[in-house]
Amino acid sequence: MSKNTLYDKVWDSHTVARLDSGQDQIFIGLxxxxxxxxxxxxxxxxxxxxxxxFPDRTMGTVDHIIPTLSQIRPYEDELAEKMMAALEQNVNxxxxxxxxxxxxxQGIVHVIGPELGLSQPGMTIACGDSHTSTHGAMGSLGFGxxxxxxxxxxxxxxxxxxxxKVKRIEVTGALGPGVTPKDVTLRVIHDLGIKGGLGFAYExxxxxxxDMSMEGRMTVCNMSIEGGARIGYxxxxxxxxxxxxxxxxxxxxEAWERGLSYWRGIASGDDAEYDDVYEIAGxxxxxxxxxxxxxGHSVGISQPLPEVDSFAGxxxxxxxxxxxxxxxxPGETISGTKVDVAFLGSCTNSRISDLREGARLMKGNxxxxxxxxxxxxxxxxxxxxxxxxxxxxxxxEAGAEWREAxxxxxxxxxxxxxxxxxxxxxxxxxxxxxxxxxPRGRTHLGSPAVVVSSAIAGCIADPxxxxx
Amino acid sequence: MSTKRIEKIVGKAxxxxxxxxxxxRITPARFLKSITFEGIEKALFCDERENTPDHPVDxxxxxxxxxxxxxxxxxxxxxxxxxxxxxxxxxxxxxxGVSFAEIFAGNCFAIGVPLGVASADDVxxxxxxxxxxPQTRFTVDIRNAAVSYGDRVIPIDIQxxxxxxxxAGTWDMLANLRGNLPRVEEVAARLPYVTNFDSEAQ
Numbered sequence: 001m002s003k004n005t006l007y008d009k010v011w012d013s014h015t016v017a018r019l020d021s022g023q024d025q026i027f028i029g030l031x032x033x034x035x036x037x038x039x040x041x042x043x044x045x046x047x048x049x050x051x052x053x054f055p056d057r058t059m060g061t062v063d064h065i066i067p068t069l070s071q072i073r074p075y076e077d078e079l080a081e082k083m084m085a086a087l088e089q090n091v092n093x094x095x096x097x098x099x100x101x102x103x104x105x106q107g108i109v110h111v112i113g114p115e116l117g118l119s120q121p122g123m124t125i126a127c128g129d130s131h132t133s134t135h136g137a138m139g140s141l142g143f144g145x146x147x148x149x150x151x152x153x154x155x156x157x158x159x160x161x162x163x164x165k166v167k168r169i170e171v172t173g174a175l176g177p178g179v180t181p182k183d184v185t186l187r188v189i190h191d192l193g194i195k196g197g198l199g200f201a202y203e204x205x206x207x208x209x210x211d212m213s214m215e216g217r218m219t220v221c222n223m224s225i226e227g228g229a230r231i232g233y234x235x236x237x238x239x240x241x242x243x244x245x246x247x248x249x250x251x252x253x254e255a256w257e258r259g260l261s262y263w264r265g266i267a268s269g270d271d272a273e274y275d276d277v278y279e280i281a282g283x284x285x286x287x288x289x290x291x292x293x294x295x296g297h298s299v300g301i302s303q304p305l306p307e308v309d310s311f312a313g314x315x316x317x318x319x320x321x322x323x324x325x326x327x328x329x330p331g332e333t334i335s336g337t338k339v340d341v342a343f344l345g346s347c348t349n350s351r352i353s354d355l356r357e358g359a360r361l362m363k364g365n366x367x368x369x370x371x372x373x374x375x376x377x378x379x380x381x382x383x384x385x386x387x388x389x390x391x392x393x394x395x396x397e398a399g400a401e402w403r404e405a406x407x408x409x410x411x412x413x414x415x416x417x418x419x420x421x422x423x424x425x426x427x428x429x430x431x432x433x434x435x436x437x438x439p440r441g442r443t444h445l446g447s448p449a450v451v452v453s454s455a456i457a458g459c460i461a462d463p464x465x466x467x468x
Numbered sequence: 469m470s471t472k473r474i475e476k477i478v479g480k481a482x483x484x485x486x487x488x489x490x491x492x493r494i495t496p497a498r499f500l501k502s503i504t505f506e507g508i509e510k511a512l513f514c515d516e517r518e519n520t521p522d523h524p525v526d527x528x529x530x531x532x533x534x535x536x537x538x539x540x541x542x543x544x545x546x547x548x549x550x551x552x553x554x555x556x557x558x559x560x561x562x563x564x565g566v567s568f569a570e571i572f573a574g575n576c577f578a579i580g581v582p583l584g585v586a587s588a589d590d591v592x593x594x595x596x597x598x599x600x601x602p603q604t605r606f607t608v609d610i611r612n613a614a615v616s617y618g619d620r621v622i623p624i625d626i627q628x629x630x631x632x633x634x635x636a637g638t639w640d641m642l643a644n645l646r647g648n649l650p651r652v653e654e655v656a657a658r659l660p661y662v663t664n665f666d667s668e669a670q
Contacts, residue, residue, distance in 0.1 A: 086503045147550075195488070198569065
């Protein structure tokens with residue numbers, strides 16, 4: 001059993017009770033809510049005559065269903081309009097804070113939490129979305145939950161949870177040029193498998209994480225769940241504190257000093273013990289792209305696609321299904337595969353650093369005529385910052401579409417969707433069948449750099465081979 | 469909030485071989501645009517079913533089944549409760565598999581759908597039995613943690629504490645959680661960030 005890790009310290013300090021179910025009742029420091037997974041939960045509150053227990057520790061926004069092109073109400077999609085109206089009514093009725101489109105602060109929940117300083121080290125954070133693991137980058141524990149559990153948090157600010165084991169993932173040395181945090185997370189999932197994290201929280205550490213930006217850490221923590229780990233986190237350090245200082249909901253003045261002392265205290269101790277440790281040499285990681293139908297089906301961009309014989313049992317059947325669905329063959333290389341769509345966005349890679357990296361590579365180039373490219377900032381604040389820096393002009397001059405903030409083409413809940421058997425290169429997090437809205441649509445995951453280099457080339461292309 | 473004791477489930481089974489069946493496949497995202505779970509069972513595996521003429525869910529031989537046998541890592545990906553809700557509303561009262569994704573398992577417990585874990589060999593045997601003799605009536609015995617058919621008894625693993633909650637009918641956690649509200653206030657008062665590190669309020 002792990003000892004004295006951040007996970008253990010935060011878990012223990014947030015434990016309300018041991019329940020008869022054997023689970024622990026855990027206090028939730030921040031509850032982020034959005035339109036998709038809450039209407040039934042508010043319905044449950046009405047049914048039992050309960051209010052929201054801690055409205056001040058709850059924050060709402062809208063992200064999954066909003067169109068990124070025209071946001072004029074009522075939305076063309078009647079179902080989307082209905083969900084939006086339900087959320088507006090619920091936050092009003094229950095007195096919950098809400099970052100609406102006119103606030104200038106709306107965005108994908110996992111982008112705005114850190115951006116506003118709402119997500120802080122040593123907190124427990126819950127949201128009805130599996131990518132809540134993102135907030136672990138702040139040194140918090142982020143729990144993705146279902147709708148019934150959203151109801152539990154609304155009514156009691158707590159969850160009934162099973163304690164996880166802790167696996168330390170140590171990435172040593174340094175990353176090579178053109179290799180990004182997205183490649184690190186795809187490599188971790190490649191090595192440990194999409195089931196490797198079941199029952200575990202991942203603690204990321206080592207030189208590569210010490211040197212990584214906060215936004216890079218968010219990308220890695222975001223995809224912990226794709227490896228089966230409900231939680232992923234990085235211990236808070238000076239990089240974390242520098243990021244937090246001066247944000248809207250960060251403490252200020254003397255309170256800032258008290259915050260620092262709490263945050264330093266919750267980091268894993270030098271004597272921390274882990275249930276398991278996995279080590280990767282940073283130098284061995286190259287840009288990664290997925291070829292199949294789950295995020296573990298990935299390959300180094302210069303490597304041949306794996307033989308099906310390298311998979312055992314049912315994994316082999318899944319790999320065969322992946323090759324068939326994606327219309328690819330073992331032994332081929334992924335680069336050179338023609339794409340129809342390039343998507344730069346999602347809670348994994350839509351922050352300002354992602355857009356800067358994309359724009360840097362895009363500058364002076366054109367999107368290939370056979371490719372439709374969408375660039376979708378993760379929040380209104382990211383969009384504004386990008387526009388102040390002129391990034392939007394670089395994208396639009398290259399022929400890409402510059403959109404409003406939202407989840408967009410990561411999942412088929414809004415008008416941004418693949419059509420038919422279109423093939424995309426996407427900076428999002430899931431290449432599941434049907435994920436991008438078309439049952440036959442084919443998704444390749446990669447970093448923002450791979451998305452942009454591929455958009456220019458018209459086929460999957462190694463960003464390290466782009467002329468600068 | 470109705471809550472009931474769950475001790476034994478008897479019926480036919482739908483075999484769903486293959487690992488890593490994610491919640492986007494169980495309920496594709498475009499069917500999440502609703503403010504209730506009503507009718508969500510219509511979305512169950514709908515894309516797969518459209519493209520697979522002999523999909524197990526549509527096989528008339530499995531009609532009326534109330535359990536499903538699945539592989540490893542069932543329910544991975546998105547946290548959407550729509551997936552277990554669709555299964556439950558379709559009529560699936562229990563799932564037996566090799567392993568389940570963490571969030572999916574929590575959602576199933578929260579809505580009173582027991583999950584039983586068995587070895588890959590045992591699950592393959594169950595899947596084969598349901599495929600070859602779809603009229604087989606299986607019994608999932610929660611108390612004794614076993615699935616049986618004919619003379620065959622296969623042990624399953626059900627987390628001990630969840631098992632107790634199903635048997636006692638206390639799997640709906642909300643009442644338990646609400647009962648501790650005074651203690652929740654105490655824990656909140658001890659956490660310095662709850663007042664944004666304003667010492668006077670501590």
